[in-house]
Amino acid sequence: MARERKSNPVGKxxxxxxxxxxxxxxxxxxxxxxxxxxxxxxxxxMDTGTAAGAGDSGGGEGAGDTDDVRRRLLDDPAGPxxxxxxxxxxxxxxxxxxxxxxxxxPVDEGKIESMMAAARQSxxxxxxxxxxxxxxxxxxxxxxxxxxxxxxxxxxxxxGGVFLGTEVVADDPYVQMVPxxxxxxxxxxxxxxxxxxxxxxxxxxxxxxxNLRTGTPxxxxxxxxxxxxLKGSGRVDLYARxxxxxxxGAVI
Numbered sequence: 052m053a054r055e056r057k058s059n060p061v062g063k064x065x066x067x068x069x070x071x072x073x074x075x076x077x078x079x080x081x082x083x084x085x086x087x088x089x090x091x092x093x094x095x096x097m098d099t100g101t102a103a104g105a106g107d108s109g110g111g112e113g114a115g116d117t118d119d120v121r122r123r124l125l126d127d128p129a130g131p132x133x134x135x136x137x138x139x140x141x142x143x144x145x146x147x148x149x150x151x152x153x154x155x156x157p158v159d160e161g162k163i164e165s166m167m168a169a170a171r172q173s174x175x176x177x178x179x180x181x182x183x184x185x186x187x188x189x190x191x192x193x194x195x196x197x198x199x200x201x202x203x204x205x206x207x208x209x210x211g212g213v214f215l216g217t218e219v220v221a222d223d224p225y226v227q228m229v230p231x232x233x234x235x236x237x238x239x240x241x242x243x244x245x246x247x248x249x250x251x252x253x254x255x256x257x258x259x260x261x262n263l264r265t266g267t268p269x270x271x272x273x274x275x276x277x278x279x280x281l282k283g284s285g286r287v288d289l290y291a292r293x294x295x296x297x298x299x300g301a302v303i
Contacts, residue, residue, distance in 0.1 A: 245274030
């Protein structure tokens with residue numbers, strides 16, 4: 052008479068434990084990667100400080116930028132609008148060192164020089180918003196050509212403390228001071244302006260998340276943010292809508 056095969060309960064328990072560990076590890080990795088990206092972007096304010104001078108080099112893409120973005124940044128075909136869905140950072144991956152448009156279109160040096168002159172005039176007059184607008188337009192036109200690194204460094208000096216710190220510039224269309232309303236939380240404020248609760252906390256270190264008082268002014272950056280990974284240059288460029296904010300080094 053054939054022996055009846057008995058199931059091994061210990062083996063089943065071990066198998067289910069291994070399966071649970073694999074699933075848990077995958078979920079944990081997802082959240083670690085997401086939080087790491089946000090932490091690296093927000094930590095950029097430590098490099099940029101709050102300097103607003105056009106000649107400030109503390110927030111650029113110098114040797115101090117050792118942020119390891121690695122392959123955590125994935126290509127997002129939905130573009131910048133994807134950030135509006137989850138109030139996070141959408142990422143574009145560029146396999147080369149320059150956008151295709153700037154590779155094919157000859158640069159108008161006279162136009163760029165005119166933008167630079169307008170930027171210098173505005174900044175000398177104390178108009179930071181107009182000055183950085185002209186610099187940003189010049190950077191967009193220049194792409195990755197010679198001179199673009201200096202423009203990125205200058206813009207990072209102007210924008211680092213504004214977009215990733217406590218600095219406020221008069222008449223800035225990218226920054227608002229909004230009052231806390233009844234029932235508000237950092238999550239709700241962040242959702243309204245397409246940014247993250249962590250960034251709200253970075254912009255307003257004086258706030259206590261557990262004691263938000265109605266009517267207290269809160270600094271917000273009007274999002275959404277998006278990032279562009281340039282594989283050939285080993286660099287990630289962070290933007291708030293169309294405004295360049297700063298760059299991070301990336302190890303690909």
